[in-house]
Amino acid sequence: MSLIEKALQKMRAESAAAGAAPQPKPAPAAEPAALPGPTSAPRRTPRQTIDVDSDTLLASGVLAPEDKQHQQVSDYRHIKRQVVSMAASGSVSVGSASRVIMVTSALPGEGKTFTALNLALSLALERDSSVLLVDGDIAKPNTSRLLNIERYPGLLDALSDDQADVEDFVLGTNIKGLYALSAGKITDTANEFLSSARMDTVMQQLLQDKNRYIVLDTPPLLVTTEAAALAHHAGQVLMVVRADSTVQRAVQDALHLLGEREGISLILNRVTQSKLEGYYYGYSYGDRYGDTPVPKALSSF
Ligand SMILES: Nc1ncnc2c1ncn2[C@@H]1O[C@H](COP(=O)(O)OP(=O)(O)O)[C@@H](O)[C@H]1O
Ligand SMILES: [Mg+2]
Structure with missing residues (x-):
């Protein structure tokens, strides 16, 4: 069962138990507890809700084909657990x-x-929290494209207008617990906005919801300057390393750009079982199209 189906099933089960159609989560009465906390909600009901199209995600390869979905759900549950516990x-x-x-x-x-x-998608399944997926890759806003939210205002619109409330641009989805913020309107000065002081204000606004995780999709570190700037706003940095592709020097240079800091973990992506030996750092995630997805290991830097 895919993560999307699982999430939808969870929503259906909960609404059946409540004897009502799915409702937006109610706003908390008081300042919500910090994670991990009681079941809580986003600070505000989103102005708009979009449908995540599982067919698009399947066609693009983001979701595994049916016979591999169980493995994918389980792999990402493992990665999520480490993130949640950190x-x-x-x-x-x-x-x-x-x-x-x-x-x-x-x-x-x-x-x-x-x-x-x-x-x-995996974090959305957590009972006591929600997750906001933010597209911070302005050069290749593929998260926005895959969610079909490219036309919605998003991060850059919030950054370019000091008066804007970023919560106005947060989109609800048909998946309980999953919210999205598109990259927004891309202009010539978009790069500067991502590294501006306003970015800190916007992140602080988004963090007001104390039961919300924020997953930030960003550009590659060695190709742009924005990624290193964005890292200042993140407590956890997951650096994806493509097995058998990324050369060690590139990984080292990228880590160097992140500087001396805590909270960096590596995800070794597209590992095949036969190549597992020798890799013992970071998370690893199997390539569905390789031999066999592999178990995961984690260590942080
Ligand atoms: N573990 C994996 N198994 C199968 N396909 C993958 C895996 N990781 C990435 N891909 C595919 O590789 C391509 C590039 O991945 P993507 O996430 O878009 O890279 P990036 O965002 O770093 O540029 C996409 O088509 C994606 O679906
Ligand atoms: Mg991308």
């Missing part, structure tokens, strides 16, 4: 930013968008 344990000493999980890589095509989407 956010909850306070092992990242950056306060609320530990709920901001940036997904990046050294180079394009290593699986950032794939990882960000699958991690967000």
Whole structure:
């Protein structure tokens, strides 16, 4: 069962139990507890809700074909558990930013968008929290494209207007617990906005919802300057490394750009069982089209 089907099934089961159609989560009466906390809701009901199209995600390869879906759900549950426990344990000493999980890589095509989407879908299944998937890759806003939200205002619109309330641009989805923020309107000055002081204000606004994880899909570190700037806003950085493709030097250079900091984990993506030996760092995630997806291991830097 795909993550989407699981999420929809959970929503149906809960609404059947409540004897009512799915309702937007009610706004909390008081300041919500920080993660992990009681079942809570986004601060505000989104102005608009979109439908995530599982066929699009299947066709693009983000969701595994049926025979591999169980493995994919299980792989991302494992990765999610590590992320959740890092956010909850306070092992990242950056306060609320530990709920901001940036997904990046050294180079394009290593699986950032794939990882960000699958991690967000898995986090949406958490009972006590929600997840906001933010498209911060303005050069290749593939998260926005896959969710079919490219035409909606989003991050860049919030950054370019000091008066804007970013919550106005947060979209609900047909998947309980999953919210999305598109990259927004891309202009010539978009790069500067991502590294501006306003970005900090916008992130602080988004972090007001204390039961929300924020998964940030970003550009590759070695190709752009924005990714390193965005890392300042994230308590956790997941660096996706494509097995058998990314050279060690590129990984080292990318890590160097992130500087001395905590909360960096590597996800070794597209690992085949036969190549597993020797890899013992980071998360690893199997290539569905390779031999056999592999078990995961985690260590943080
Ligand atoms: N583990 C994986 N198994 C199968 N396909 C994958 C995997 N990781 C990434 N892909 C595919 O590889 C392509 C590039 O991945 P993508 O997430 O778009 O890279 P990035 O965002 O880093 O540029 C996409 O078509 C994606 O669906
Ligand atoms: Mg991408």
